[in-house]
Amino acid sequence: MRNCSEVIDPKPSAHADRDEPVGSNRGRVVQLQPQKLHIKLRVGVPHTFDVMFKRAEGYPIDLYYLMDFSFSMRDDLENVRKLGHQIVSALKDVSSSVRIGFGCFVEKAMGPFISTFEETKKCPCKKSFEEPCQPSFSFKHVLNLTEDVAEFKTRAEKESISCNFDPPEAGFDAIMQVAVCQDEIGWGDVTRILVYASDNTFHLAGDGKLAGIYYPHDGKCHLNSEGLYDMETHFDYPSVAHVAEALSTNHIMLIFAVTKDHDEQYMAVSELIPQSVVGVLEKDSSNVVQLISKAYDDLLSTILLEHHRVPPGIDISYVSQCSDGTHSPRQRRGACNHTMINEQVNFTVTLHSSACLHQPTSFILKVQGLNEELQVTVETLCNCDCNDTERFSPECSGKGTLTCGICNCDEGRMGQSCECGTQEHKDSMFALDKMCISPNSSQPCSGHGSCLCGQCICNGHLRGRYCQCDHTSCNRHNNLICAGNGKCNCGTCECNTNYSGPACECSTLTDQCHTGGGGLCSHNGHCKCNKCHCHPDFFGRHCSEIRAPCIKFKPCVLCAVANEEDCKHTCGDIKLTKVNESATLVCFEDTVYYNVEMDKADGSIRMLYVPKSSKMYVVYLLISTASGGVVVIGLVGIIICKILLEIS
Template sequence: FKYWFYWTKHTSCSNICTSRGGSTCKQCLTVHPSCAWCFQEGVAGVSRCDLKSNLLDAGCAVNALEFPTSKLQVKEDRPLSDKAARDTADATQIRPQRLHITLRPDDSKRFTVKVRQVEDYPVDLYYLMDLSYSMNDDLYRLRTLGKGLAQEMGRTTSNLRMGFGAFVDKPLSPYMYISPKEALLNPCYGINTTCLPQFGYKHVLSLTEEVGRFTEEVKKQIVSRNRDAPEGGFDAIIQAAVCNEKIGWRQGASHLLIFTTDAKTHVALDGRLAGIVQPNDGKCHLNSENMYSMSTVLDYPSLALITEKMSENNINLIFAVTSSVVPLYQNYSELIPGTAVGTLSNDSGNVIQLILNAYAKIRSVIDMETQGVPEELSLSFNATCLNGEVIPGIKSCSGLKIGDTVSFSVEARARGCPKEKRKTFVIKPVGFKDSLTVTVTFECECKCQAAAQPNSPVCNHGNGTYECGICLCHPGRLGPRCECAEGDYGATERDHCTAPSARGPRGAWGAEAAVCSGRGDCVCGQCVCHSSDFGKVWGKLCECDDFNCLRYKGELCAGHGVCDCGFCQCDSDWRGDNCNCSRRTDTCMSSLGLLCSGRGQCVCGACECTQPGAYGANCDKCPTCPDACTMKKECVECKHFKRGKLFEENSCTRICRDEIQLVNDLEFHDKNAVNCTYKDEDDCVERFQYYEDASGKSILFVVKEPDCPKGPDILVVLLSVAGAILFLGLASLLIWKLLVTIHDRREFAKFEEERARAKWDTVGGHIHSLVDTHARCSINLILNVSYNFTLTTRIATHGGNIYKDL
């Protein structure tokens, strides 16, 4: 009984290979990457589909095992370049370049992709301009654009080419003026001026290094006029992107498409207003005059089509639009990878700086995209940007400089077996020509299948195909060797159709015995599973199906996986017992690029705010947080004062969704409102209040006039300096007088002391001295003391006589 319990526990529960019921070699490979198949003849009493170690222990020879493993081979791995040469074919910005992966079903392989934007990379810049009448003053500005733009772009690249194209709208009613007749040739007839007939799109100048030609062609342009407010710019974008030969896009260059307008644009299905129902085909339709010939036949393109063509042709789109339509094009930019939006002044006076800022913004971001990934393969990305931190679920890095290198860890997992054994897909940065080509071989077949013997005598005189050590019986035949017909039935064979847990210790049937799990018939000792309206039933004992798994919100495996024998096999971006937990973290990124704004954790694709007071989808709302003032300060600087980091990066609209209200002083709005102060670059104290209303709307009340320090009073300064000088002078005189007085007193005291010591020793008026009678001495004594008192004494001695003169 103990042995039976051990076998039941470890064979039916712990061992996924035997519990999933892989009855053929091909099925065995799809159960789990750890499963192996033994095709050795004469194996009986054990499952041919089992763990490799178990099969070897059971006596299966190594050369009789089918156990393919997933492999990864690097086919091309050139090092990254530092700087682009004149011949850009030699510049390498992605590494490796070619990979080959062999994958078993449900197995995965991980590889790393490195990306670097090289210096001095060639740039192709195509300027696509709205020539409707409202852009007349902008056209005047553009006539002087070429030289200045070339000079500024020359700081980034030494290999620049420029081209020009123009658009208005489809020359059909209701988009154009058709009455009076004169308006057909001169749409400006009604405003007493002359302009060009309306056109959809015309290509004016192919990409060229001659800046002078750009200026000459622009000077020749004349505006036109359309009837409705939106323009037909999306038609022009598609034609400029796909007409490579006409435009002259180079394969080894960065492609910039500058789209300038002051109005909204028509999108797909708007063509029905003019009776146009044929969808845009995304192909080039420029005639011999470089005019868009299908403008009145094809509908406007969709955003999805624009995204596809931008990616196919490695084009970065820059929307240079006026402030009134910036929010609309900002939404377009979020849907089209590799695009940027800049606010164009009313006369396009800032267009050069706008282009430079947008190009710098595009070059500061590396966003990976995939092309041609088969449905049976799932990819997951982890990004390692400049700080070295691995960010799971992210395939982009921002804040980069030219020459920076970033890496992405990519996991490729086989989710099934396609009809074609080999598939190829591409991984590349948005807007780059460089790409990584990955070839995947799905290892879903067993090598022993090639040696299959149809109508083999081993299978009961040809009643089946002998393949990989087992008989695959013809229809109507059953049994290990196809020895039974479907009509045969014997009670003694039921033992093979019941799980060991339903039998007694001697093989007797228990009261709860269920033949073929109650979902099939036992025929010749094998279970023939019933069909089900809910899905597929399979397994040695009909124990598996694809519909009895956990559900979430009424959907099997939450709609993010497949049900396999009672277990949810989740897609690569999902996990959990019912696949309701997302692995992605990009949904938790705040507008500042911080995970949950740095105030929480990303759990199942949603932020769980951990900092007290934080709330919102990305924990971005937190008036009481210590950093609330710091974060909102940048928005005040950008939106109100038009300065600061966000303003320079042109990301104010994207990051700062707050409403700015100017007030004379800060008032009480709510107990959760926070008053903030900071010093600006002029050392002025700016004050504002951060407030979230009941609907979650963020409002910043900014005091109109900052508190700036007053300038110094010149008169006070002069008087202070003069007073200080006078005071120092008087103090110096007093100190000098004091020192002189002290010195005089010391000298006088010394004099008095010396005078008191000056005494003469006299005896009877004579000075006795013993001297040699032959000696003569002459002593001159001069004493100089203060007040010019001099005492001179001469003593002469001669023959014993002494003379004294005073």
């Protein structure tokens, strides 16, 4: 905080100066709550508050019917004269009070938009047209907003059609005057709807230069005593943005009721004008009642909460909680669609200040198209206000006085929040902090915690008097600390019984290495971590399998067949056994069949062998000769058959 001798930490706060609940209150309808807020913000510290909107039933309506009076709309005028009562009746289904007004537009009364011949200017319609035809005009206000539907019919019947040269009309001139002439039109503090009916397009800003008009529209009301816009030849047509601003500022919703052949142009404009919709009008305006009813419901069911006149340095975001259960993330405005009558939507608004304001500043939040608004006054907490003190403050553990955000502790207490008691007069915060520093370190709690009253409060999984122990830093095996077979103590594994190793990964048991007779690994290997590790010539779980026995022990069996008396140097401790049958012997040489077996009880090796006899050679020779003869005879037979087939 600025201008403070001590550090203080004030918190953002909000107070509702006006907070009428939504609903009908003593005949007054409230749709937006609260209505007035005062917020104190810290720079860089966001603050949120809630805004509620409930669409009211029976909210009063002002509807102004603005009609194109060019010659092509003559049949529409006849229908509109009759439909005033039906329009009001349809709106009274959703509102307790409806007022209706009427106005019309054609074109600026100057060339090249109309004929400049005096006779034609007075009566611009075709001579064959027998009904009255009035001179062209940019806008005429005919009837103030009134509940008298009969008056609407009477005044509309007194008006006659007109005519102009080019297809576009001066509709935007007319919309601007209807929006800004508040007193002349008679707009009330109710739902305001402007219905714009036309069968053609519109002139835009810049088109006035065709008639030598260069002054841009000033956005002000210029109606004379007869209700005519009398500055049409002085100011250019307004731009779309200018029209949108005037409608939004005056809380007016716009319904474009236009024919099918021009609806795309008006839809493009509607996207630029908030709270506006486009409805397709029949050629004779016979469907205008249904069009207005549907457009009204579409407009009122879309709730858009926006901010206006926000001071620089204040950022605003919205989270919308709509009646249909949808929940939007942070957005630049609040938005809910398809909100029915008597349904409530909630908006969470977040303010964030990036700079100090020189003085309290106000801005508004309002729902598009409605005149209700929430006034928000914001001041930033950038300077100290240290006059208030609080004895026995909870911020000081009830043991001190809070002054300008700082605790002045009672006697016998110390610490930032007076949380520490002193046992002796010599105790000090310095002495208590020193108790948290280990002899081989310069940081309290080894830099991994905070010192509170002489004791370390360690961060996360760190432990120890000085937070020096990390119980997750031990060796791992199979991605488990201490292989899951021990506990980590200050970086070292303490293994459970029957386990060893830096990560407790090794079992000290030998039960998985035992073979018959009490031996380990068939006496052909050693047991490590309860698993057999075999000598080079053996393999298998218990080292009971011999690698390539037929090749390895070939010298030994040849020695035995040769009747050498001493094969010790060749066979070692192998037990030689001569047998009579060779059917089960899998190894063979030119003179012998043999097999090698291991006794799993003691790991000793035994060799069974039988020499090949001469009789066996004869049998083998006879069998081989017979087999070869059969093959030769078969081949000769095949060749003879092939030759006979070729000859035939």
